[in-house]
Amino acid sequence: MIPAAFDYQAPTTLDDAVRILADAGEDAKVIAGGQSLLPVLRMRLAAPTVLIDLSRCAELRGVREDGGSLVIGAMTTHYDVQGDHLVREHAALLAMATDTVADPQVRHRGTFGGSLAHADPAGDLLAPALALDCEFVVAGMDGRRTVAANEFFVDYFTTAMAWNEILCEVRVPKYTGWLAHYEKFNRVAQAWSIVGVAAALRVDGSRIAEARVGLTNMASVPVRARGVEDALVGEEATPESIRAAAEHAAEGTSPTADGDGDAEYRTQLAKVLTGRAVTAAMTA
Incomplete structure (x- = not known):
């Protein structure tokens, strides 16, 4: 058409x-x-x-450091985010999630900011952005303002941006040295996530000192798995402790039912994938 x-x-x-x-x-x-x-x-x-x-707005492209944060321009392509050494060093979780977005053709054309502003709950960048406490800088006629990730995503395909505002950049706190993994489940390669789990961990010796876990497609917006995070902190990352923590994955979620699975199926997936994501991060 x-x-x-x-x-x-x-x-x-x-x-x-x-x-x-x-x-x-x-x-x-x-x-x-x-x-x-x-x-x-x-x-x-x-x-x-x-x-x-916006393709001719060069100021909206690129990755740079700003003190303790990375600043990613909204028009930076997925391909450029994937290969950027600053992202892989300081925000490995974002790079890993971007690796799973669609296919190479889409990653060469699609943009980091466009995907986040689209706010599809099955999109693979929303949960990592939430887990990493990213900040969204939007511009309007009254100037720029910053919106925290936990306030930016409002509902299905809906953000906190007004109709006359444009996302110009995303600020990502540095997580240098953190372990990370993005675990995605879909029926066919390059498809949207049925459920996805974004996990970032800071390890101190043999114990998990900090944990950040975000869930993809478990509600109308990305969700932090706070119960999992609380259960992991202070624990040694044994198969038993990871399995026990993963049982909290679906707490506070509201998964939908569709042709890919009902709410019960997604609830079980979230638990299984959380265990896999944490285990993979710890063994990377």
Whole structure:
């Protein structure tokens, strides 16, 4: 199907993009890599009056250090996040999760910020961003503001951004030396997660000193598995302690039922995958 007619704008600066969006009104759409929006346009599930293409805004691309954080531009492609040495050194969990996103073609076109702003609960970057306490910097006509990860994701495909705001960068605290793993379960390669688990651990000697665990597709937004984290901290990472901690994985979740599985199935998956993710992180 052919998309409905729209005006096309391709600003070269973030300020221009924000201005164009404000002038265009709520019926405008911002396009990043287009891997989620273009299929929606072709099916006419969205019919924007204006399409604002951010691909020429060079300031929105790249990874840099800023003190104790990494700053990842919203237009940085998945491919560039995958291969960035700063991400792999200081935020290995994000790199591992990005490795599982779709296929090489999508990773070369799709963007880090676009995936997060799309807010699909089955998307593989949301839970890692939540687990790592990322911060989202959004820009509007009144300037920039920062939104914590636990406030950014509001509901299915819904974020805390206003209609006239654009995600410009994501700030990621450094987790240098932490062990990490992203465990994803899907029926076929390159598909969305039925359930995914993002685990990051700081080990002190033989014990787990800190644990951060995020769940993909276990609610309408990514979820922190706080019960798992609490059960792991202070424990030696034995098969028994990991198995016991993983039993808390589904606490506070509200998994949906669909063609891939019902809520009970996803609940069991979350427990199994949490055990696998923690074990893989500890043995990496």
